Amino acid sequence: MTHTTERSSTRVRGFTDPELDFQLLRQLGSAAYGGASIGEPLAVAATLGDGVAGWTDGFAALAERQRADAGARAAAGHPISARDRFLHACNSFRAAEYFAPAGTARQAELGLASRAAFLAAAPYLPGRVEELWLHWEDQRLPGYLCTPPDEAGPGPILVATSGFDGTLEETYLQVGRAGLERGWRVLVICGPGQMDVTRTEPHTHFVPDTERWVTPWLDHVLARPEVDPERLALLGISLGGYWVTRAAAHDDRIRALVANSPIVDLHAYQVAFVAPYVGGDPEVVLAPGDDLRLDDIDTLPDTEMPAAAKELARSLMTRFGRASFLDTFAYLRGFRVDPAAVTCPALALVGSGEGGEPRAQFERFCAEVAGPVTAHTFTADDGADTHCQLGNLAYSAAVVFDWLEELFARG
Incomplete structure (x- = not known):
């Protein structure tokens, strides 16, 4: 028998598909604020091929193991251990939710499990986490208000929202916990069409005039005695960069x-995102007879349209509430905002690896916003060149909160 000594059987490998690499980095990066270990996501990734098949089942199985472990530790009287494992389970369920087919019962089930795991962790988190529900038109919009443990009177409040596929729980891990550590009150919110709402409102979809739902959230939080209305900041992550710019x-x-990152023309942003899949602007390269309808997706063989492209198309149509691909991009033409209408101080963030369209919209935002603008580009040397700096959340939080604290200190 050969005797060997090794450091580990785990190998750090990514994927040839850049989207899968990004999603793995998204999971690993959340370890900075307790959303994952390093080893468990790598162990799941090692079992996968180079496509999306197996991702949802792999991360769902991991989440089930983490949730069971958390429950056992809570029952045995180990609250800190239980908190950590519930947060891991929460974010693993979110990772599984991401690649589940949009609008299906399976996706909603995984999303609700993610929320339940977060709420199980909430009693053990620093400060107080309050679950909120905002009644908006014919929907219920969930949110969380997080207040620091040493709260003493009104203090600064950060209202944060994610974008196309982020969740409230993930937003807590990205900016909420960092804010609480600095003494901030943090309200994480979502609106129609966002992942959290789709879990309970199957007919929800994105709307272009996002001030319709952001304003009621601000009405609610500004009525709270623990909030100083003169120190109210609004932050948007990913497509949330459009939601918050429009609201401001x-x-x-x-x-x-x-704005992380600034989006002032969502149609142009999404065209740049799907162009590699369809060969350009869908409204230019697709004739009406080539239009893809939501009902057609499951009838297409993978040889005609790869599985990842089909799920992207399904998700876009479902989340924007349109029946076809061309209808979706026609609807997106209404998602625009004039940066000159923003008069408050603004911090614009972008990663150097995000591509040409995000960079162009970042530069337009910085040039046209009427109020004072601070611009910050994250680089590969920072370990934060990715979309929303998912590879270095602690550095991103430092840039955001240091800017806000210095701004409000100047009055």
């Missing part, structure tokens, strides 16, 4: 805006 253009109660 219509609500002068916002004292500071953080």
Whole structure:
């Protein structure tokens, strides 16, 4: 028998598919604020091929193991251990939810499991986490208000929202916990069409005039005694960069805006995202007879349209509430905002690896916003060149909160 000594059987390998690499990095990066270990996501990744098949089942199985472990530790009287494992389970369920087919019962089930795991961790988290529900038109929009443990009177409040596929729980891990550590009150919110709402409102979809739902959230939080209305900041992550820029253009109660990254024309942004899959702007390269309808997706063989492209198309149509691909891009033409209508101080963030269209919209935002703008580009040397700096959340939080604290200190 040969005797060997090794450091580990785990190997750090990514994927040839850049989207899968990004999603793995997304999971690993959340370890900075307790959303994952390093070893468990790598162990799941090692079992996968180079396609999306197996991703949802692999991360769902991991989440089930983590949830069971958390429950056992809670029952045995180990609250800190239980908190950590519930947070791991929460974010593993989110990873599984991401690649589950949009609008299906399976996706909703995984999303609700993610929320339940977060709420199980909440009693053990620093400070207080309050689950909120905002009644908006014919829907219920969930949110969380997080207050620091040493709260003493009104203090600064960060209202944060994610974008196309982020969740409230993930937003807590990205900016909420960092804010609490600095003494901030943090309200994480979502609106129609976002992942959290799709879990319970199957007919929800994105709307272009996002001030319609952001404003009621601000009405609620500004009525709270623990909030200082003169220190209200609004932050948007990913497509949330559009949601918050649009809201800031219509609500002068916002004292500071953080766009990560700035999006002022969602149609152009999404065209650049899907162009590699369809060969350009869908409204230019697709004739009406070539249009893809939501009902057609499951009838297409993978040889005609790869599985990843089919799920992207399904998700876009479902989340924007349109029946076909061309209808979706026609609808997207309404998702625009004039940066000159933003008059409060703004922090614009972008990663050097995000591509040409995000960079162009970042530069337009910085040039046209009427109020003072601070621009920051994250680089590969920072370990943060990715979309939303998922590879270095602690550094991203430092840039955001240091800017906000210095801004409000100047009055």
